[in-house]
Amino acid sequence: MGVTRPSLVGMSNTEPHPTAAVSGGEAEVAAGPVHELLYGRDVVLGGTRGMPVIRTLPNKERRMVGAWCFVDAYRGDTAMRVPPHPHTGLQTVTWLVEGEVRHRDSLANDQLIRPGQLNLMTAGRGIAHAEESPAPLTGALAGVQLWVALPDADRETEPAFAHHADLPGGTADGVRTRVLMGRLDGVTSPARAYTPIVGAELELAAGGRRSLDLEPDFEHAVLVLSGQCTVDGEVVEPGPLLYLGTGRRSLEVSADAPARLLLLGGEPFAERIVMWWNFIGRGHEEVAAARADWMAGRRFGEVTGFDGPALPAPELPNTTLLPRGRLRSS
Numbered sequence: 001m002g003v004t005r006p007s008l009v010g011m012s013n014t015e016p017h018p019t020a021a022v023s024g025g026e027a028e029v030a031a032g033p034v035h036e037l038l039y040g041r042d043v044v045l046g047g048t049r050g051m052p053v054i055r056t057l058p059n060k061e062r063r064m065v066g067a068w069c070f071v072d073a074y075r076g077d078t079a080m081r082v083p084p085h086p087h088t089g090l091q092t093v094t095w096l097v098e099g100e101v102r103h104r105d106s107l108a109n110d111q112l113i114r115p116g117q118l119n120l121m122t123a124g125r126g127i128a129h130a131e132e133s134p135a136p137l138t139g140a141l142a143g144v145q146l147w148v149a150l151p152d153a154d155r156e157t158e159p160a161f162a163h164h165a166d167l168p169g170g171t172a173d174g175v176r177t178r179v180l181m182g183r184l185d186g187v188t189s190p191a192r193a194y195t196p197i198v199g200a201e202l203e204l205a206a207g208g209r210r211s212l213d214l215e216p217d218f219e220h221a222v223l224v225l226s227g228q229c230t231v232d233g234e235v236v237e238p239g240p241l242l243y244l245g246t247g248r249r250s251l252e253v254s255a256d257a258p259a260r261l262l263l264l265g266g267e268p269f270a271e272r273i274v275m276w277w278n279f280i281g282r283g284h285e286e287v288a289a290a291r292a293d294w295m296a297g298r299r300f301g302e303v304t305g306f307d308g309p310a311l312p313a314p315e316l317p318n319t320t321l322l323p324r325g326r327l328r329s330s
């Protein structure tokens, strides 16, 4: 008898009844180059008047791209207001295209982030943070929030936060590159990563066209942030995540009009993880303990300066959260 994998519905830090996502394991990784357009689902952050986002990872088709395990994209004139909430076992990557977001965390960091800058929060054993638009909201807010799963050896690390205002990159053939995480084009991001990974924004001028060198052992995906891009012959617009599989040494990107995309990739994440609410663990007991600690005011510290109460954790599902082994042996 095999273990039944819980159905994947995904989770949000503000969903009232999040279900578990079991992610990772090499059995899920495409063995070579593929083209899969993964459509996300609409989620509202921060309650019924909250901010609409499109969540393309985890997806019922693909759960991870390397250690990237969560992709939320937003664009609109709705203010962000996510009250204090905890995280474990992951890094959050905040990247904006338009507008500003204010981050506060339980390590007493208070950081405004603007387009072109990276906020990287390493939850490790536990951290809490709040994110909101500075009042009053002027103009549009557009960007992404991504999560990177921490490997077992590092997931209990001390929590940390880093703001990288100037990321390395370059411009060639009408394409400006900024490397958020890992390495691309011989340029390495200063942001600390715990697994072999790449995250880069490409800003394409009208007529921009490039062939990017990729790490063939990585799996890759592209999310278009604005405009329309042609990626390996496929026309892609904002919305879906284009999953590209493994085994690629290069990738052609071009645009007829100004456009922007995010390239995500990494070594396939061999460990199986359990994602529930804002926690990543390896099993039910761990996630249940994190939930209990948050509700009891333990472990995560306090976020000061946010005008409003912290988010209570939802109830755990009645089923036991189980990670699957990396091999399909049963």
Ligand code: MN
Pocket: 013, 085, 087, 092, 129, 278
């Ligand atoms: Mn968060």
